[in-house]
Amino acid sequence: GAVVSQHPSWVICKSGTSVKIECRSLDFQATTMFWYRQFPKQSLMLMATSNEGSKATYEQGVEKDKFLINHASLTLSTLTVTSAHPEDSSFYICSAGGGVWRNQPQHFGDGTRLSIL
Amino acid sequence: AQTVTQSQPEMSVQEAETVTLSCTYDTSESNYYLFWYKQPPSRQMILVIRQEAYKQQNATENRFSVNFQKAAKSFSLKISDSQLGDTAMYFCAFMTPEGGSEKLVFGKGTKLTVNP
Numbered sequence: 001g002a003v004v005s006q007h008p009s010w011v012i013c014k015s016g017t018s019v020k021i022e023c024r025s026l027d028f029q030a031t032t033m034f035w036y037r038q039f040p041k042q043s044l045m046l047m048a049t050s051n052e053g054s055k056a057t058y059e060q061g062v063e064k065d066k067f068l069i070n071h072a073s074l075t076l077s078t079l080t081v082t083s084a085h086p087e088d089s090s091f092y093i094c095s096a097g098g099g100v101w102r103n104q105p106q107h108f109g110d111g112t113r114l115s116i117l
Numbered sequence: 118a119q120t121v122t123q124s125q126p127e128m129s130v131q132e133a134e135t136v137t138l139s140c141t142y143d144t145s146e147s148n149y150y151l152f153w154y155k156q157p158p159s160r161q162m163i164l165v166i167r168q169e170a171y172k173q174q175n176a177t178e179n180r181f182s183v184n185f186q187k188a189a190k191s192f193s194l195k196i197s198d199s200q201l202g203d204t205a206m207y208f209c210a211f212m213t214p215e216g217g218s219e220k221l222v223f224g225k226g227t228k229l230t231v232n233p
Contacts, residue, residue, distance in 0.1 A: 108162035
């Protein structure tokens with residue numbers, strides 16, 4: 001099956017720094033990638049949808065300037081949490097779909113645990 | 118807007134027994150897909166089973182099967198012969214290809230514990 005690699009799996013950094021999370025589709029071209037945020041014991045909350053070569057579509061309430069998403073190629077999307085603060089601490093998960101996987105289940109990365117001190 | 122409701126925050130079952138997790142959804146779309154995802158403590162999202170709305174036959178995957186009631190907008194998951202490794206959060210999810218976004222809408226999840 002399709003593999004989605006997410007890196008890093010865990011990051012701890014100081015308040016005020018920016019953190020970049022990468023999401024790669026390893027064996028297929030993902031025309032669409034999704035970024036989710038998950039708080040402890042809660043469900044996944046969609047933050048944004050990114051399509052290769054175009055601007056991401058953010059869900060209502062998600063700060064575009066805080067969470068920068070770039071989908072520069074069919075195999076890579078990045079999420080940058082800018083000027084991170086403790087309230088940004090969370091579990092972030094990406095998924096990939098589209099292309100030959102259109103109308104198929106999304107393929108999820110293993111997630112990134114972000115801790116802001 | 119589509120919504121997905123999982124009314125059981127937590128459930129438990131004895132090993133080797135059968136358990137059913139409930140899920141209801143609301144949509145005005147006619148073409149859509151339904152999924153059950155499993156999230157074990159490792160937090161990896163694992164697809165358990167999928168159902169296309171246009172198919173009347175209920176999907177099955179080994180010990181996992183669904184009861185899809187389209188008119189009632191119900192999509193329950195039955196786990197037979199429960200195993201300790203089935204302990205996880207289970208999320209019901211809805212997707213429609215309409216509009217081209219293919220966004221997944223998740224329920225709040227059910228925490229399943231399989232007891233030895």
